Amino acid sequence: METTMSHIALLASPGMGHLIPVLELAKHLVSHQSFKVTVFVVATDHASLANTHLLQSPADSGDLPDIVLLPFIDVSDIGGPSVSFIATIVITVLRSMPFLRSEISKMEFRPTALVVDLFGTDALEIADEYNMLKFVFIASNAWFLAVMLCTPEIDRKEIDEHVKNRKPLHIPGCKPIKFEHNLEVFFMDANDPFYQGYVEAINKMSLTDGILVNTWDELEPTTLKALRETKKVPIYPIGPLVRPIEKGFGNEIIAWLDKQPKQSVIYVSFGSGGTLSAQQVKELAWGLELSQQKFVWVLRPPIENDAAGTFLALGNGSDATLNYLPDGFLVRTQDRGLLVPMWAPQVEVLSHPSIGGFLTHCGWNSTMESIVNGVPMIAWPLYAERKMNASMLTEDIGASIRVMAVESDAAVGREEIRSVVRKILVDRQGRNIRSRIKELKDSAENALAKGGSSYNSMSQVANICIQHLKTKASGA
Ligand code: UDP
Numbered sequence: 001m002e003t004t005m006s007h008i009a010l011l012a013s014p015g016m017g018h019l020i021p022v023l024e025l026a027k028h029l030v031s032h033q034s035f036k037v038t039v040f041v042v043a044t045d046h047a048s049l050a051n052t053h054l055l056q057s058p059a060d061s062g063d064l065p066d067i068v069l070l071p072f073i074d075v076s077d078i079g080g081p082s083v084s085f086i087a088t089i090v091i092t093v094l095r096s097m098p099f100l101r102s103e104i105s106k107m108e109f110r111p112t113a114l115v116v117d118l119f120g121t122d123a124l125e126i127a128d129e130y131n132m133l134k135f136v137f138i139a140s141n142a143w144f145l146a147v148m149l150c151t152p153e154i155d156r157k158e159i160d161e162h163v164k165n166r167k168p169l170h171i172p173g174c175k176p177i178k179f180e181h182n183l184e185v186f187f188m189d190a191n192d193p194f195y196q197g198y199v200e201a202i203n204k205m206s207l208t209d210g211i212l213v214n215t216w217d218e219l220e221p222t223t224l225k226a227l228r229e230t231k232k233v234p235i236y237p238i239g240p241l242v243r244p245i246e247k248g249f250g251n252e253i254i255a256w257l258d259k260q261p262k263q264s265v266i267y268v269s270f271g272s273g274g275t276l277s278a279q280q281v282k283e284l285a286w287g288l289e290l291s292q293q294k295f296v297w298v299l300r301p302p303i304e305n306d307a308a309g310t311f312l313a314l315g316n317g318s319d320a321t322l323n324y325l326p327d328g329f330l331v332r333t334q335d336r337g338l339l340v341p342m343w344a345p346q347v348e349v350l351s352h353p354s355i356g357g358f359l360t361h362c363g364w365n366s367t368m369e370s371i372v373n374g375v376p377m378i379a380w381p382l383y384a385e386r387k388m389n390a391s392m393l394t395e396d397i398g399a400s401i402r403v404m405a406v407e408s409d410a411a412v413g414r415e416e417i418r419s420v421v422r423k424i425l426v427d428r429q430g431r432n433i434r435s436r437i438k439e440l441k442d443s444a445e446n447a448l449a450k451g452g453s454s455y456n457s458m459s460q461v462a463n464i465c466i467q468h469l470k471t472k473a474s475g476a
Pocket of ligand 1: 018363364369
């Protein structure tokens with residue numbers, strides 16, 4: 001058996017937003033560190049994985065990680081409107097643990113390290129059982145990580161002030177969180193079992209061999225410095241890890257984009273699962289139409305409709321199937337817009353020269369993809385830590401402008417949408433953001449290049465794994 005080669009196991013939680021960055025980390029470990037890598041995928045719905053090309057190997061891919069799909073987990077017994085999406089993920093991962101343990105126990109070439117994502121901390125005890133190193137991979141930014149790691153230490157009185165009196169929440173060494181950018185977790189009672197599980201997960205993270213985070217030193221220097229000074233667990237910024245362009249996907253969309261002028265199209269997408277209300281979809285359609293600009297819109301049926309079984313054919317010109325759009329919208333925008341049902345090959349779209357802006361829900365993967373492809377953003381956060389991301393992108397990094405609702409929970413109006421689309425595609429503001437994005441893109445490339453900050457962080461992690469393997473082999 002090969003003893004000089006480290007074998008790293010990764011665990012991906014359910015959801016494309018988790019699977020995509022874990023797969024990228026896995027590919028990076030194979031191609032840059034020459035490790036053997038196995039990715040265990042927890043999924044509630046294997047069929048949805050088949051709909052994307054994520055688990056297929058592109059023709060020129062070379063060595064790839066091994067993918068092990070853990071058995072399908074039925075969570076129908078815990079369903080219902082009162083159970084949050086996050087709680088469903090947590091329970092699914094928990095129920096997958098016996099399968100993961102069994103897979104690892106029967107591996108002849110046992111992994112040296114286990115890397116779990118945000119929701120996988122229950123698996124860390126399996127790493128302990130098999131004397132594996134333990135790492136956590138946060139596919140978000142350092143500010144979010146800092147907030148998470150600090151939560152158990154924040155005085156409850158301060159949290160109350162934040163929640164009840166809307167005072168900013170102080171995070172040591174980092175930008176405070178404004179009430180408007182709040183995370184759901186701060187609204188929970190300290191005795192809520194879900195809150196307690198969250199704190200337990202954070203405590204487990206703090207006892208690992210390190211936390212890998214999909215950012216880079218030059219993007220968040222202050223936060224990363226604060227984390228290193230205040231936390232015992234080593235922090236490794238290794239990003240931005242972003243899915244590369246894979247030719248051959250989304251040919252119809254690319255063919256449409258090929259016909260459009262350079263930087264003339266706004267790409268509109270709300271991540272792997274984001275949906276809008278019927279009223280919001282209508283306002284968005286009106287806003288795009290009124291902007292008089294070209295658009296590619298990844299369209300999902302609004303949440304009030306019964307989305308199950310709805311099929312939106314690409315280029316479908318019939319108002320009958322898309323009756324939640326304004327009357328006549330498809331006809332009036334047919335020369336300017338492309339509706340993509342449900343899922344687009346996002347990286348391929350963002351890398352196209354015709355794309356001039358990205359209206360995004362500010363998921364961190366989408367954000368990184370936009371930056372490495374040099375595309376300015378319009379930030380329209382929908383849920384979770386996306387409001388923090390939007391605030392960071394707009395106020396600190398200068399990579400986006402922000403969509404404003406008239407009242408915080410009201411639908412964003414068509415006039416606002418018209419205005420932000422024009423600001424990004426037509427006005428000077430868009431040009432300024434584009435040049436800022438270019439700086440960020442260069443900085444990201446430098447971080448990943450040999451000798452760059454993220455390259456060095458990744459090498460440190462690799463060395464720790466190699467050292468651990470040698471120690472084990474020598475029987476120490
Ligand atoms: N994605 C895609 N096509 C789509 C929607 C999403 O390829 O139509 C990919 C996108 O490129 C990104 C991921 O799904 O890599 C979404 O992750 P993100 O962190 O942006 O948001 P989340 O889905 O977790 O809210």
